[in-house]
Amino acid sequence: MASPIFPSNISSLSISVADDDDSDELSRMRARVRRKRKKHHHRVKNEFSQRIIRFVLKYWTLLIFLPAAGLLIFEASKIGRKPSLDGAKVSEQVVEVRKPSFQADLNKNNDNNNKSGGNLNRLDPVTHIVGGVRERCLKLLPYEELQHLDIPNHDEFSGPVKNVVYISEKDTRHIGGNITLSGQRTEGTRFNLFTGHQTFDQRERSFKVNETAKLHCGFYSENGGFKISDEDRSYMQTCKVVVSTCAFGGGDDLHQPIGMLEASHEKVCYVAFWDEITLAAQESQEHRIGEDHFIGKWRVVVVRDLPFADQRLNGKIPKMLGHRLFPQAKYSIWVDSKSQFRRDPLGVLEALLWRSNSVLAISEHGARSSVYDEAKAVVKKHKATPEEVEVQITQYRHDGLPEDKRLYGKKALNEASIIVREHTPLTNLFMCLWFNEVVRFTSRDQMSFPYVLWRLKVLKDIHRFPVCIRKDLVNSMGHVRKAKPLIS
Numbered sequence: 001m002a003s004p005i006f007p008s009n010i011s012s013l014s015i016s017v018a019d020d021d022d023s024d025e026l027s028r029m030r031a032r033v034r035r036k037r038k039k040h041h042h043r044v045k046n047e048f049s050q051r052i053i054r055f056v057l058k059y060w061t062l063l064i065f066l067p068a069a070g071l072l073i074f075e076a077s078k079i080g081r082k083p084s085l086d087g088a089k090v091s092e093q094v095v096e097v098r099k100p101s102f103q104a105d106l107n108k109n110n111d112n113n114n115k116s117g118g119n120l121n122r123l124d125p126v127t128h129i130v131g132g133v134r135e136r137c138l139k140l141l142p143y144e145e146l147q148h149l150d151i152p153n154h155d156e157f158s159g160p161v162k163n164v165v166y167i168s169e170k171d172t173r174h175i176g177g178n179i180t181l182s183g184q185r186t187e188g189t190r191f192n193l194f195t196g197h198q199t200f201d202q203r204e205r206s207f208k209v210n211e212t213a214k215l216h217c218g219f220y221s222e223n224g225g226f227k228i229s230d231e232d233r234s235y236m237q238t239c240k241v242v243v244s245t246c247a248f249g250g251g252d253d254l255h256q257p258i259g260m261l262e263a264s265h266e267k268v269c270y271v272a273f274w275d276e277i278t279l280a281a282q283e284s285q286e287h288r289i290g291e292d293h294f295i296g297k298w299r300v301v302v303v304r305d306l307p308f309a310d311q312r313l314n315g316k317i318p319k320m321l322g323h324r325l326f327p328q329a330k331y332s333i334w335v336d337s338k339s340q341f342r343r344d345p346l347g348v349l350e351a352l353l354w355r356s357n358s359v360l361a362i363s364e365h366g367a368r369s370s371v372y373d374e375a376k377a378v379v380k381k382h383k384a385t386p387e388e389v390e391v392q393i394t395q396y397r398h399d400g401l402p403e404d405k406r407l408y409g410k411k412a413l414n415e416a417s418i419i420v421r422e423h424t425p426l427t428n429l430f431m432c433l434w435f436n437e438v439v440r441f442t443s444r445d446q447m448s449f450p451y452v453l454w455r456l457k458v459l460k461d462i463h464r465f466p467v468c469i470r471k472d473l474v475n476s477m478g479h480v481r482k483a484k485p486l487i488s
Contacts, residue, residue: 119475123259123342126472137468140347147263149346151241151330152354154422160458161425164432165214166324167196169221190439194224194307198436206433207455213425217432218321225307226317228325232293232301239269239326243345246273246318247337248303249311250281255340255477256296264346265297269326272298273318275306312443319419320435320445323428336417339474348473352420358463359427361420362449363470365413369405371396371450374413384442392441396451410464412450418473420463430459 056063125136140146191197198206198216206215219226228236236242243257254272272295274282279302282288289300306314318325322332331349335341352361368374375393379386405412421427430452437448453459 119477120255120340121258122475126468128468136472137466138343138348138351138472140344140351143261146261146344146347146350149264149350151267151346151349153330154424157424157426159424159426160209161211161213161429163212164217164425164428165212166217166432167202167215167220169193169196190308190310190313192224192307193221194218194226195436195439196220198440203436203440206436209456209458213429215429215432216436217324217428218317218435219324225305226314227304228301232299235293235299236269236271236301236326237328239271239329241267241331241345241349242269242271242322242326242329243333243335243341244271244273244318244322244326245298245335245337245341246315247278248273248275248306248314250277251311252337252477253285254282254287254295254298254300254337255475256298257341259342260297260344261347264344268345269329270297270299271326272300274300274302275314276302276304310443313438316435316438316443316445319416320431320438323423323431326423329423331422332420334419335474338478339417339476341473342475343473348420352463352465352469353422356463357461359422359424359461360430360459361463361465363415363418364411364464364466365415365446366467369411369413370403371401371413371447372403374444374447378442378444378447384444388442389447392447395441399451399455401451401454407450407454408460408462413446414449414464415467415470416445416449418470426459430456 125138127134127136129135141149189197195218196216202216206213218224245254247254257270260268279289287295289295289302293299293301307317308314319334322329322334326332331353333341333345333348353359365374368377372393375389378384379389421431433452433456434445434448437452438445441448453462
């Protein structure tokens, strides 16, 4: 009985042992599989990391260049886009205070201009980058301060010139050549009864600074032309601060000023000078002067009997002789007719004159820096004849005007589409000298401005602001049509 039992137990034992071995073997196999999987996982991960490292090492220059290029393109697109009005508190407030009736007039009188371009009526500020930070070019005072801005009253002027006396027909004996003066011009010159005949000796003496300056400054004779009605003249006598423009020969439309505060509008005159040609051209487009002599914000003054055949030269009279047209005015802002003035005038006076203690502000030229370079450009663009330009440049060389591209630390050439100034004896003298130069030589006033500034020497309180400020002051529309000459 024992014998059969033993083999049976042995079989059970052997089976039991065999099961343990198989279990151990299975465990080892599973462990090997897990190790293989783990090794494979690490191998895949290592290979991926190595590929990334090799890619970075191979294309590192490209990886740096692409983000930099993208950033550059982004910044360029920001410069190219017109800045929004976000943060421009003054502009937002201006829109709110504008009267609905004026807005209707503005839209009515500028329908044709809206068809011609997208610049009209834009108030968004012009910006530039300074030290990596984008800033507004024209830094006006905050809205609350602009609302309460007062006009300084200077009864006495410091400086070498205390008084300016204008030569007139009453001061001159009518003998010799002066008898030949006519309403339009003297033979061989552009001097006439409006300008008087300034001799070369008188020209030289006019640049000598004295406490009392005496010189020609237009309005020489009662028969010299540039006739203004008594009603308009009485209105002009009331102006203390004036923004002025002119359009002679029907060349430009009248662009309504925008961006002013209502408080400022009550203190500032807006005067546009037209001739009869412009009057007819505007009436043909249904732009008619109201019974109150206004179109929108502009008081329109129709000038009759213009003294020059050259309409560009007629335009220099309100541009340069504002102190003679507005004898009670303390400050003036001149805006060319091709532009739309779009800022608060008292804010502009504060930013460009009062803040820097300046008496005159004018823009630097955007393209050139030298009078002599400008002379070449004038001839190339057919703005004047080569003979006219040669006479002027020869005289300036003879007088010793340097060819330097800098004058008193700024560009020697200026762009005169906007002129901001205080009416002082010294600035009045400067403008008379400048006017006499454009009458004697070419009508291109940018050529004569640096010369007069260089010859006068004592006018140092001048703010020659950068081009981006000029762009902030106005919307540039360009000339709509060619002005018609006074005489064919």
